[in-house]
Amino acid sequence: MNATAEAIRVLHVDDDPDFSELAATYLEREDQRIEVLTAASTRAALDALDERDVDCVVSDYDMPDLKGIEFLEVVRERHGDLPFVLFTGKGSEEIASEAISAGVTDYLQKGTGTEQYALLANRIRNAVESDRTRRAFEDRNRRLETLISNLPGIVYRCRNAPEWPMEYVAGDCEAITGYTATDLEGGVVLWGTDVMHPADQQGAWDAVQDALDRGEPFETRYRIVTKDGATKRVWERGRGVYSADGELEALEGFITDFTEYAEREDVLKALHGIATEITTDETRDAVCRRTIEAAESVLDFDRCVINLEEDGTLPIVAISDGIPPDGVTTMSADEGIVGRTYRNSESVLTDDVRELEEANPQGPYRAAISVPIGNLGVFQAVSEHVGAFDEGDLELAELLVAHTAQALERLEGERELRQQNERLAGFASVVSHDLRNPLNVAQGRLRMAREERDSDHLAVVARAHDRMQRLIEDLLVLAREGETAIDVETVDLPAAIDESWGHVETKDARLEVEANGVVLADRGRLQQLLENLFRNAIEHGGPDVTVTVADLGTGFSVEDDGPGIPSEHRDRLFEAGYSGTDHGTGFGLAIVERIADAHGWGVTATEGRDGGARFELTGVKRPD
Template sequence: MGRDIRLLLVDDDAEFRHAATESLESANDRLRVDTASSPDDARSRLRDEAYDCVVSGHAAPGTDGLAFLEDLRARDPDLPFVLLVDRDDESLREEAVSAGVTDYYRRDHVRSTWGLLADRIDDAVTAREATTAVSQQRHRLEQILKTVPSCVVQLDSDGRFVFANQRAEQVLGLEREAVTDRTYNDPEWRIRDLEGDEIPDEKLPFRRVVDTGEPIFDFVHKIQWPEGDERVLSVSGAPLFDGESVDSVVFSLTDITDRRYREDRLIRLHEASRDLYDADTTEEIADITSQAAAEILDFELNGVHLYDEEAGGLAPVAVSERTEQVADSLVTFDQGIAWEVYESGTVRSYADIREAPELYDPETDMRSGLYFPLGRHGVLLANSKQPDDFGETDLWLGRLLAANATTAFDRIERESLLRSRTNALAAQNRRLDEFASVVAHDLRSPLHKADSLLELWRQTGDESHVDEASDTLSKMETLIDDLLSFARQDTTERKTEPVSVREAAERTWKTLSADAATLSIDGDRQIVAAPSRLNRILANLFDNSVRHGGEGVTITVGFLEDGFYVADDGPGIPPDERTAVFETGYSSTDDGTGFGLAIVRRAVDAHDWEVTITESDAGGSRFEITGVESAE
């Protein structure tokens, strides 16, 4: 049972009002009847209280039902109103209908059929409630359609747009009136799939919903706006039925162009990340990063600048094609925005970089700017000649690319450090093997010989055995010195600096015991070298010439186009032995340790130089050191 119906009965006949009240409430238990004796009394009640229906007499003394109806309709056009008349009058009926009467009864008929009037009142009130509910629902729906973020359209069964909400202009590029002039398959839409191919009519969303009677969800396709812009839409729709047939279709259209663009760029960034992972050098990583910034993120003007200690700042390692075309020169940053980003490790975004206080070049024609730190390695920067040219998506994707590049740079650094440590460990293991070999043979043998000579001295008293044992121990001391020099070579200073070859040669010569030998230096040159390593090279080459060159040997230091040489006038080194002499433990004399020239080779390799042996002009040996960087 529904709610109570409040009825206002207006009539000047008190007996009629009493009888009508009892009869109507008995006939329908929803009715609650109040009475008024005149239209003025009714108007007063209607101002103070709410009623669902009014029943009024027409021509009783002091009562004018039609005038009351017209006055009531001016305030409430939809309130049910039943007019009671004393006789049938066609002109009165027409006048009442024109005034908006809900129903029309003769008083004498009502007295005998109160139930019929009660039902009519109930029906009129129920109909009004339903109409009001529909109106309210329609109003709410209209408000929802106005505010919903999607474009909502309705098409009739022929596929013609009959409704479009305000959002249609942003999604379809058309005014609402222009939308309703089109059909679902209008050629001007240029509906295509994501590959750019035309979609057959039977597969279009409207046709599928009408043909199957089933809803469709997230059907993605492209359309073309009147201005030529291509947009990507996600379409969802459902049929509205009239009986068993589809009467119309309602669609929700969402512009996902930007989302698809972001998704596409994310996929391509993921592919670029794999390339970064496979890269072998920092230069390759920089190139991949710059290329991805240009081709995937549309950062046409970009560059990867990495810290370079020798350059004193962030040197350009890779830049985009467009940057190469427009830049007068590539800058190494030691101040400005890029340097601040590198030092702080924070991302910077500028709608207009000319407003930045730390601008490197105040005369730049760049306006927008994005600056991303690459950890301790450097920065990725992107610029545009247009102000406010980068959005939140650009900033987000740029951060992602920079993070991936930083990870790749870290990996290369770790791998380089690991290789260095592995190589150092391998070298150390080789030296340990050499040590073991020397200790097992070269040191044990002279010790055994010295022990035997001392035993002979004890047995015979011949002091010549003592002298020979002393010589043997001296050789051991020399061997130990060379061993220590050879072992410590990789732990000595590695920093290079400009060095005078003449001064190094003269200084080294003074430390040798070579009174019978002569040193000749042909000029001078400043080279880039580690001083202690250069001294070791010269000392061992001088010692080799003194040991093997014979009495009064002359040693000459001269210069080549990309290095220097040390030559002597001794007997020289046979061609078939020139490679073997650099091997550890190799010696052509009994008093040699076999480490001198091995030390030379190691010191030369540490400089990334090369050493070769040829015959000197005097027929002796000549050691040529090449690949040397000049400091002049």
């Protein structure tokens, strides 16, 4: 029974009420922590013990119902090791011996003076404090044992020597090493030489000694060899235990088996390597073949298949050597586990395919993993054994297949880009040859006609030719934008602005430069971007427009004081071929957007401070 940390609750049992009252008075005077509850009979005392928290029982020997020793035996039976002091006027060696045999905590004979109460108070304090210390120690040990029994590892104390001789071992010692704690504690088996892997002994010793020299806890990983010869990997953390004068007495720590974690870590590293290697494959067949090989060598999957969708079917692109070529066939995207995986874009893990209604196993296969490869196809691993795969296998398969999907999507993107570039190259050829040559002929004929006779009609024709020339040039720029990689360098922004302004027919327009510093950009493409924005401002803002280029927090802006951008034009502003005027080509802002994209910048159109058009270029990098 527990009491508060300060109070000492005493049950005094004596059939003399006057003596009990007197004793209680003196005991409480001797120590303010003592609180005395009295009982005139042992039966009343037993009832009180059942109802109250008591730290110590003080009882007379000669009681009318139960003798003191009999009472002690009942207390021991019901209340365990509760401190019990026999305080009696009938002292004899026989009674003392009997009381000790029955488990009395202390024995004290009544005296005649008041000093007997001081002595009794001291005996009570000693008995209670000793009991509390014992209980605290037992509770600590119980909690420690519970903790150790639930820890997935070994708790130890050993001497600091290369052999790591163990003084104390508890926990999962036999489960991890095959050796018992007694084997290690008795020196039959030495951790440092018999358990630790020979190749790791020196490294582990050095790591521990270095940490001790720094006065820090140590942490190390190494391999062990179990009793049956298996190799495991363990993680150890510990500290030095020092005496009062600072001498190292021992090492205490914790060792746990992290073989599974380490193996998974190895798999993840291998998959990371595969992710790097797979980026070098130049065909989808090569990507799929590498994926199958990785699944076999890294994930230990013996039988794997990759199907890539083609016209509603899922033909096989790569297959493990362990599966006969005639053992699988092309399936419809509407049938089987492979079709379900492809249609739903969700992985499937099954212990037994025969339990799935849609399954159509093409062999003696039971367990299966099926993972979608983006929206391109499906990866599958199968086994002839029920329950061969678990959630961990599925997670690793999904990680591998994610790399496969990225590689295949990259190849598809590159294929589409090549086709697009081929179309653009053909388009540029048509523009540069089939359109420019007739225009050159028309311009030559116009010059000859104007030499013979000039008229306003011919001036209109000349302006039309000029517009056609600008249109052809813009088309060529747009077609070739993206073919050449940008060459980033440090560019003085104000200087680039002034130079670009000089390349544009500005008439009475005015430029204000409020931008400063340098930016990282392709000089020629930046000037081309600025020239197109300046032409756009002049074409839409009028010949006397004012154009301002200013700094932004993450870039710069180009703003004019013209009429602004009508709301009906804003959604199509950067669309190639779209123009808000009859004399514009409709390609200038599309070129601006392409150049911004090539740099990784953003470009947006908004309303300026004075109602004009404002273009903001963001994400523009500057040198550190």
